[in-house]
Amino acid sequence: xxxxxICSCLxxxxxxxxxxKVQLPNGWFLSPAGNSIxxxxxxxxxxxxxxxxxxxxxxxxxxxxxxxxLINLKQKRIVTSIKVxxxxxxLTFSKNYLYASGGNDDIIIxxxxxxxxxxxxxxxxxxxxxxxxxxxxxxxxxxxQHQRLYVVTKEDNALYICDTKTMKVLKKVSxxxxxxxxxxxxxxxxxxxxxxxxxxxxxxxxxxxxxxDSVSTGSHPTDxxxxxxxxxxxxxxANSNSVSVINVTSxxxxxxxxxxxxxxxxxxxxxxxxxxxADGKTLYIANADNNYLAVFDVSDPGNSxxxxxxxxxxxxTCVRVLGKSILVANGKGMSSASNVIGPxxxxxxxxxxxxxxxxxxxxxxxxxxxxxxxxxGTLSVIPxxxxxxxxxxxxxxxxxxxYSKEREQGTLGEAGNPVPIKVGDVSPIKYVFYVLKENRTYxxxxxxxxxxxxxxxxCLFGKKITPNGHKLAQxxxxxxxxxxxxxxxxxxxxxxxxxxxxxxxEKNWPSNYAGRGGNYDFDxxxxxxxxxxxxxxxxxxxxxxSFRNYGEFMDTGKPTLGLLRExxxxxxxxxxxxxxxxxxxxxxxxxxxxxxxxxxxxxxHFNTVYLPNDHTSGLSKGxxxxxxxxxxxxxxLGRLVEHISHSPIWKESxxxxxxxxxxxxxxxxxxxxxxxxxxxxxxxxxxxxxTMYSTSGMLRTIELILRLPPMxxxxxxxxxxxxCFQATPDIAxxxxxxxxxxxxERNTAWNNEAKQSALFxxxxxxxxxxxxxNEVVWKAIKGPQSKMPEPRRSAFVKISPVKDDDx
Numbered sequence: 182x183x184x185x186x187i188c189s190c191l192x193x194x195x196x197x198x199x200x201x202k203v204q205l206p207n208g209w210f211l212s213p214a215g216n217s218i219x220x221x222x223x224x225x226x227x228x229x230x231x232x233x234x235x236x237x238x239x240x241x242x243x244x245x246x247x248x249x250x251l252i253n254l255k256q257k258r259i260v261t262s263i264k265v266x267x268x269x270x271x272l273t274f275s276k277n278y279l280y281a282s283g284g285n286d287d288i289i290i291x292x293x294x295x296x297x298x299x300x301x302x303x304x305x306x307x308x309x310x311x312x313x314x315x316x317x318x319x320x321x322x323x324x325x326q327h328q329r330l331y332v333v334t335k336e337d338n339a340l341y342i343c344d345t346k347t348m349k350v351l352k353k354v355s356x357x358x359x360x361x362x363x364x365x366x367x368x369x370x371x372x373x374x375x376x377x378x379x380x381x382x383x384x385x386x387x388x389x390x391x392x393x394d395s396v397s398t399g400s401h402p403t404d405x406x407x408x409x410x411x412x413x414x415x416x417x418x419a420n421s422n423s424v425s426v427i428n429v430t431s432x433x434x435x436x437x438x439x440x441x442x443x444x445x446x447x448x449x450x451x452x453x454x455x456x457x458x459a460d461g462k463t464l465y466i467a468n469a470d471n472n473y474l475a476v477f478d479v480s481d482p483g484n485s486x487x488x489x490x491x492x493x494x495x496x497x498t499c500v501r502v503l504g505k506s507i508l509v510a511n512g513k514g515m516s517s518a519s520n521v522i523g524p525x526x527x528x529x530x531x532x533x534x535x536x537x538x539x540x541x542x543x544x545x546x547x548x549x550x551x552x553x554x555x556x557x558g559t560l561s562v563i564p565x566x567x568x569x570x571x572x573x574x575x576x577x578x579x580x581x582x583x584y585s586k587e588r589e590q591g592t593l594g595e596a597g598n599p600v601p602i603k604v605g606d607v608s609p610i611k612y613v614f615y616v617l618k619e620n621r622t623y624x625x626x627x628x629x630x631x632x633x634x635x636x637x638x639x640c641l642f643g644k645k646i647t648p649n650g651h652k653l654a655q656x657x658x659x660x661x662x663x664x665x666x667x668x669x670x671x672x673x674x675x676x677x678x679x680x681x682x683x684x685x686x687e688k689n690w691p692s693n694y695a696g697r698g699g700n701y702d703f704d705x706x707x708x709x710x711x712x713x714x715x716x717x718x719x720x721x722x723x724x725x726x727s728f729r730n731y732g733e734f735m736d737t738g739k740p741t742l743g744l745l746r747e748x749x750x751x752x753x754x755x756x757x758x759x760x761x762x763x764x765x766x767x768x769x770x771x772x773x774x775x776x777x778x779x780x781x782x783x784x785x786h787f788n789t790v791y792l793p794n795d796h797t798s799g800l801s802k803g804x805x806x807x808x809x810x811x812x813x814x815x816x817x818l819g820r821l822v823e824h825i826s827h828s829p830i831w832k833e834s835x836x837x838x839x840x841x842x843x844x845x846x847x848x849x850x851x852x853x854x855x856x857x858x859x860x861x862x863x864x865x866x867x868x869x870x871x872t873m874y875s876t877s878g879m880l881r882t883i884e885l886i887l888r889l890p891p892m893x894x895x896x897x898x899x900x901x902x903x904x905c906f907q908a909t910p911d912i913a914x915x916x917x918x919x920x921x922x923x924x925x926e927r928n929t930a931w932n933n934e935a936k937q938s939a940l941f942x943x944x945x946x947x948x949x950x951x952x953x954x955n956e957v958v959w960k961a962i963k964g965p966q967s968k969m970p971e972p973r974r975s976a977f978v979k980i981s982p983v984k985d986d987d988x
Contacts, residue, residue, distance in 0.1 A: 202581075203515065205495065206664040206853035207875055208899065210581035211472055211515060213494045214574055215507070215563030221262040222248045224691055225510040225558035227320075228499045229272040229279065231294060236260075237501070238279050238299070239510055240272045241558060244691035249281055249292075251299055254503060257562060260297045265290065267697050270362065270688075271321040271332065275345070278302070280330060282318040285311035285698025289318060289332060291348070305348045307332065307341055311698030320362020322372070324387065331385075333360035333374050336699075340374060340385065340392075354392055356383060359685075359709050361403045368411025369429060375402040375416060377685065378709040382416055384432065396432050398425040400713045401684060404454040404499070408461040413482050415455045415464055419684040420713045422450040424466055426482050435483040440466045440475040441894070442490070442579065443586045448712060449894030451684050456500045456507075458565070463488070465507055467497040469684060470894070473578045474500060474509065476571065488568075489575035493561050496687070507563040512687075513556040584898035589891055592881065592901055599835075599863040600903035601885045608886045609910075610863060611833040614788045614825060615883060617677055617733055618814065618840050619796035619946065620670065622848035623661060626650055626856045632869045633661035636849035639970060641962045642795075642811045648918035649819030653838075653858050656915065658905045659869045663857040665843050666876040666895065669694060670946040671703040673842035678716040678733070678789075680877040680896035685709050694947065701945055705734045705742030712892070717880065718744055720889050721787050729778075731755040731771055732791030736945055757791065760804070760943050763924070764794045764817035772824050784830055787887055792817050796845070796946065799938035799957045800928050807961045809926040816924060819917030822860055826914035835861035835886065837879055844947070846955050847970050859902060862910035875899055934960055 202212045224243030231237065239250045247268040251261045271282025271289070279292040279299055287308040292299040308314030317336035323345070324331070330343040333356070340354040340363070359378030365387070366373065372385040376395075382402055384394040399418025402425070406415045414427040422441040425434050441450045451469035458465075462480040474491040494511025501508045566574060594602035599610050621642070628635035629643040630651065637643075644651045654660075667673035671690035672682035686703050689710075693699040702710050714720070721728040722744065729750060734741050735757030745751045752774045756762045771790060778784045795814040798804035805813070822836055836858070843855035857879065878899035884891060891897035928935060934957045941949035959969035 206851055207666050207877070207895065208583055208873065209472060211495055212492050212577055212581060213511070213515065213561055214491050214566075215561050216257060217494065217511075217515065218252060218257055218259070218560040218562065219514070220510075220558040220560060221250050221259065222246055223557050224498070224512045224688070225560070226270045226498050226512070226688060227272045228501050228508060228510050228560075229274050230501055230503055231274050232276055233296065234503065236294075236296075237503070237508060237560075238272055238274070239558075239560060240268050240270065240281060242269045242284070242688070242692065243512075243556075243558075244695045245557075247284070247697070249279075249299065251297075252560060253297070254506070254508070254562070261299060263292070263299050263301070267692075269317065269692060270319045273321055273323050275323045275325045280321060280323065282321060282332070284692060285317050287311065287314050287316040287318065289321065289330065289343070303348055305330070305343055305350070307334075307350060317699070319360060319377075320375075322363050322365045324365055324367075326367075327387075329387070331363050331365070331372055333363045335359040335361070335377060338378070340372075342390070352390065354385070356392075362405065364405045364407055366407050366411045366414070366429060371429065373405055373407070373414055373429075375405055377401055377403060380418075382414070382427070384429075394432055396425075396427055396434060398434070399423045399437065403684065406455045406457045406464070408457060410461070413479075415457070415479070417452045417455045417466065419451050419453045419469075420448060422446060422448065422452055422468075424452060424455055424464070424477075426479070426485065428482070436485060438464070438466070438475075438477055438485055440468055442471065442582055442584065445586070446584065447589070447891055447893050447897060448714070449584070449681055453684050454497070454499045456502045458502055459504065465491075465500050465502060467493075467500040467509065469496045469498055469512065469687075470681075471582065472497065473581070474507070489571045490578035491563060491566065491571070491574045492578050492581055493563075494559050495556070498688075502565075505565045507561075507565060509561040509563065511559045511561060514559045582898075584894040589897035592885070594901065594903040597908045598903050599861075599886070599906045599908065600882055600901055601888075604885065604890050605888050606885075607888070609833065610835050610861065610886050612784060612786055612788070612830050612835070613883050613886055614790060614834065614836040616790045616792060616818065616821070616836060616838040617674070618818075618838065619793045620842055620845035621795055621840050621856055622843045622846050622852070623663070623850070623854045623856050624848045625846045627654060627659070627661070630654060630659060633659050634850065634871070635661065639847050639849060641846065641959065642808070645921055646808055646812050647815040648921060649815045649822075650856065650858070652918050653819070653822065653860060653915070655867065657858065657860050657864045657866060657868075660857050660859070660874060660905075661869070662871050663839070663855055663874045664851065664853040664876075665840060665855045666853075667842040669842050669844050669951070671701065674704050674734070675710070675712075676876050677839065677841045677880075678718075679712045679892050680880045680899075681712050681893035683710060683712060701948075704736060705740070714892065715744070716742065717787070717883070717889070717892065718742070718750070718789075720884075720892060721887070724887070724889055726787055726887050726889065727785035728787040728789075729785040730789045731774070732757045732767065732793075733789045735791070758793055758946055760794060760796065760798045760810070763805070764792045764814045765820065765924070767792060768817040768820050768824075771821060775824065775828070779828055779830065787883070790821065792821075793946065795840075797954075797958055798928075798943050799941055799949065799954050800930070800932070800934040800961050801938040801941065801943065802928050802931055802935050804928055804943075805924075806926045806928050807958045808922055809924045812920050812922050813924040816917065816920045819915075822915045823917040831914065832862055832910060832912045835859065835863065837883060839876060839879060844951050845958070859905045860915070861906070862912045863906045863908070865905060865907050866911055868905070870905055872900065872902075872904060874902055878902060932965065934965065
């Protein structure tokens with residue numbers, strides 16, 4: 182068996198049947214089938230097949246530089262890669278041209294297709310660029326016979342009908358919800374539009390130029406496929422793990438295909454793309470978050486059946502079929518790869534805006550890849566498998582996937598442990614406090630603890646700055662193998678509160694973070710971004726579990742999520758995101774509110790507490806210094822634990838603490854490895870735990886204690902933190918360590934780092950360019966002449982060959 186490898190040049194990665202088995206930081210595995218072609222940038226979202234039957238174009242729309250790759254499928258290599266200012270999803274070929282969405286620039290770019298090249302010919306303007314107009318063209322399709330280009334949008338929720346001869350807009354049709362893409366049925370002269378922000382597809386009559394009907398589907402309909410005879414439409418439903426099969430004559434759904442590995446699995450497959458075989462009898466379905474294709478026999482619509490699964494790369498976003506080959510765009514490539522030493526080449530546009538042009542900045546050797554754009558996509562090329570091969574592929578998918586219905590209903594554990602094994606079992610713990618902080622890696626904070634797997638050379642905020650973090654890890658349990666499920670705060674707060682981030686979140690935050698337009702729509706402020714059954718607060722409400730929120734999803738001063746706005750569910754005086762407010766003030770507000778609830782014997786059973794200041798404000802002049810902000814955050818955590826641990830409910834309580842993501846610096850194991858604490862009378866005191874845990878695993882532990890069901894396949898599959906606990910409690914309280922540095926220290930210097938920080942936006946989480954902020958913070962702690970080491974990432978590689986049944 183050959184293993185795959187990633188090389189710096191854009192060459193084919195060869196495999197036989199399976200690639201080397203790779204464990205991701207979230208605990209799931211990859212072993213992609215077929216061959217893989219590395220792409221030029223990150224998050225490929227769409228693929229268009231050229232009319233010559235030889236080439237495919239792929240649009241890369243991540244946090245890195247947007248590009249369009251043209252691939253010769255016979256030679257299995259990129260023949261040209263076009264850098265573009267902006268792009269998002271939309272891509273379609275005519276006979277001589279390639280049309281591509283210009284994303285938030287609100288344009289469509291037309292390239293002449295010459296066979297081995299793409300030449301920028303002209304542009305169709307829908308409106309002024311973001312933020313003057315908020316249009317954001319998404320999917321598009323061509324009716325070459327009638328010289329029409331159809332464009333749907335996700336910001337002004339519309340269909341634009343354009344003339345390809347004049348490159349002008351002829352008509353705009355309102356759609357009343359965010360659209361994802363559109364597909365033309367040339368037989369019936371109908372256009373089908375997927376309502377990404379709804380649960381239906383619209384049907385547009387292209388002859389009469391009217392929106393004539395709609396058909397209900399699952400949640401978040403995205404990609405579509407129509408069979409050659411124009412009778413059957415297949416719609417991928419990203420939030421429903423399913424595909425709707427629609428008879429376009431009767432406008433009725435005749436069946437729903439469940440694409441998950443278990444037919445009644447919770448959300449988490451992210452079924453987001455579909456493709457039919459040439460004969461229309463086989464449907465291939467891309468499950469982005471499951472990292473595999475589901476394969477269905479659809480030769481008799483209404484009586485379709487599953488044929489099996491095919492393992493692919495990380496986060497497949499698009500599947501297409503060309504002859505006897507299955508083509509899959511993998512949004513995050515093949516693994517969490519190691520970094521490269523030397524000048525960075527993947528600065529996002531926002532980083533470029535902030536980067537100083539002086540000589541020192543130009544020659545800096547402390548450049549490194551940013552976690553948000555280091556995962557370059559790949560194109561998998563998979564021969565259509567014979568039944569015996571598909572059986573082996575299916576077996577491998579089951580081995581790669583930790584989720585199962587059995588694990589959802591009952592997980593790992595031990596009898597008598599405070600963390601129940603089954604949903605619904607009773608725990609002696611009655612009160613859960615869930616504390617969220619901002620963006621630190623393990624090595625940055627606890628890398629100096631000799632008991633754990635740390636690199637002290639990367640430790641910025643060691644024991645002197647975070648005495649409580651160190652004491653809590655020492656007195657309770659040190660976790661040195663904990664990984665966040667997210668890359669940044671936009672998806673991090675969703676993962677932290679729902680064990681899932683929808684395809685809207687995952688596909689939109691990269692443009693926003695790169696400064697290419699779009700709002701920060703990810704913390705409950707926009708319905709399309711929310712999971713269909715909501716966040717953990719919604720699950721508490723449905724289960725009758727009381728809850729209260731202190732600051733989370735409150736960046737605007739009041740909760741963005743309507744559920745939290747009721748007085749009983751949130752503490753009005755508690756500030757949300759605001760780095761000018763110290764965390765020790767937040768903690769005092771919490772104490773006052775908590776004490777009033779204790780007096781009434783009305784403490785909620787689930788409490789979320791936001792302590793954001795370890796994010797820091799860089800070296801912005803007049804702001805609290807980075808060391809002061811992290812020390813303030815640490816003191817607030819220590820005081821919070823002290824206060825709860827000396828309350829009447831301590832004997833029945835647990836405090837979980839984590840970072841929403843780990844993007845703000847280096848870690849010698851992986852960019853997703855982060856700090857976490859579990860604090861309770863039931864925790865094994867003075868212990869070190871090397872078990873691989875994740876954000877979803879922490880949530881699974883909370884759910885089991887509160888008798889809540891899993892919210893997604895991720896927490897259902899995750900390892901709960903039961904082996905941090907013991908049956909016999911030790912109810913001794915915690916005494917907070919005093920700060921050993923001045924938490925009121927302000928930045929006073931006006932140096933290069935201060936000038937750079939002055940350009941950063943700290944009005945909301947992660948608005949400042951992460952890589953540059955990391956460098957500023959490093960120099961603030963280590964000195965202006967110090968070099969920040971590049972972060973290193975492990976691929977979690979495990980060799981696991983698949984043997985023939987008769988071996």
